[in-house]
Amino acid sequence: MDGENPLDRTPIHPESYELAQKILKQIGVSPEDIGSPICQLKAGMVDRVDLAKKLGANPLTVHDLLDAIASPQRDVRDNYPQPLLKSELLKLEDLKTGMELQGTVRNVVDFGAFVDCGIKEAGLVHISKMSKSYIKHPLEAVSVGKIVKVWVLSVDLDRKRLQLTMLDPVEQAKRGM
Numbered sequence: 001m002d003g004e005n006p007l008d009r010t011p012i013h014p015e016s017y018e019l020a021q022k023i024l025k026q027i028g029v030s031p032e033d034i035g036s037p038i039c040q041l042k043a044g045m046v047d048r049v050d051l052a053k054k055l056g057a058n059p060l061t062v063h064d065l066l067d068a069i070a071s072p073q074r075d076v077r078d079n080y081p082q083p084l085l086k087s088e089l090l091k092l093e094d095l096k097t098g099m100e101l102q103g104t105v106r107n108v109v110d111f112g113a114f115v116d117c118g119i120k121e122a123g124l125v126h127i128s129k130m131s132k133s134y135i136k137h138p139l140e141a142v143s144v145g146k147i148v149k150v151w152v153l154s155v156d157l158d159r160k161r162l163q164l165t166m167l168d169p170v171e172q173a174k175r176g177m
Contacts, residue, residue, distance in 0.1 A: 006031040010072040012065060020065050022055055027066075035072040043070035092121050092155060092162060098169060099152045105142045113142045115150055115164055123162035125150060130166050141166070 007017050024031060027042040043066045051066075052059040095101075103117035112130070114122040125148075130141040142148060153163040 006034050010034060010068045012068045016061070016065060019055065019057055019061070020069065023051065023062065023065055024069065026051055026054065029069070034069050040070040043067070091119055092157060092160060094119070095152050095155050095162065097152050097154060101150050101152065101164075103148060103150055103164075105144055105146045105148060108138050108142060108144055110137065113138050115148060117150065117162075117164075119162075121160050121162050123150065123152075123164040125164045125166055129153070129164070132167065 005017065007014075007020055010020075012020050021031070024034075027039075027046050029036075029039045029042055033039045046066065048063050048066060049059050052062040055062065101117045103115035103123070105113050106116045106122055107114040110127075112124050112126040115125055116122050125142075127135065127138050130138060135141055148166055150164040150166055151169050153165050155162055
């Protein structure tokens with residue numbers, strides 16, 4: 001929030017700052033006006049497809065950047081349905097191996113997905129623990145915002161890490177895995 005670049009106050013990744021600057025110039029808004037009513041108005045009025053063509057950019061990227069410029073504090077993940085969280089689970093120390101939880105996928109990366117189970121630390125579900133069958137990428141099994149059932153594989157209190165699985169351990173035990 002206190003970065004030197006006004007784009008630091010947005011969810012825009014630094015790799016996209018150059019394109020975001022071009023978009024700001026095209027809609028006639030200065031970086032200092034990000035999030036202001038005039039910025040919201042101009043970002044809402046622009047023909048996004050036409051702007052993407054003009055800039056030689058992906059229309060979806062331009063759409064996302066305009067939304068971030070108009071509403072820099074908005075987190076799109078907050079619009080997704082929320083899981084039923086266990087009220088007795090407030091911190092990492094409350095979790096035990098084998099516990100069944102429900103959580104929301106907050107981020108998908110090449111090696112797995114991070115799931116919010118209602119405690120400070122998000123848990124990692126490794127790609128190998130997402131599906132009984134082989135998947136090439138976690139997006140084949142999950143997406144951001146999806147509510148999933150998970151089980152605790154391990155809790156590392158020293159490193160504040162939580163390992164989860166989407167594979168039912170009871171079913172896995174029955175199959176001899």
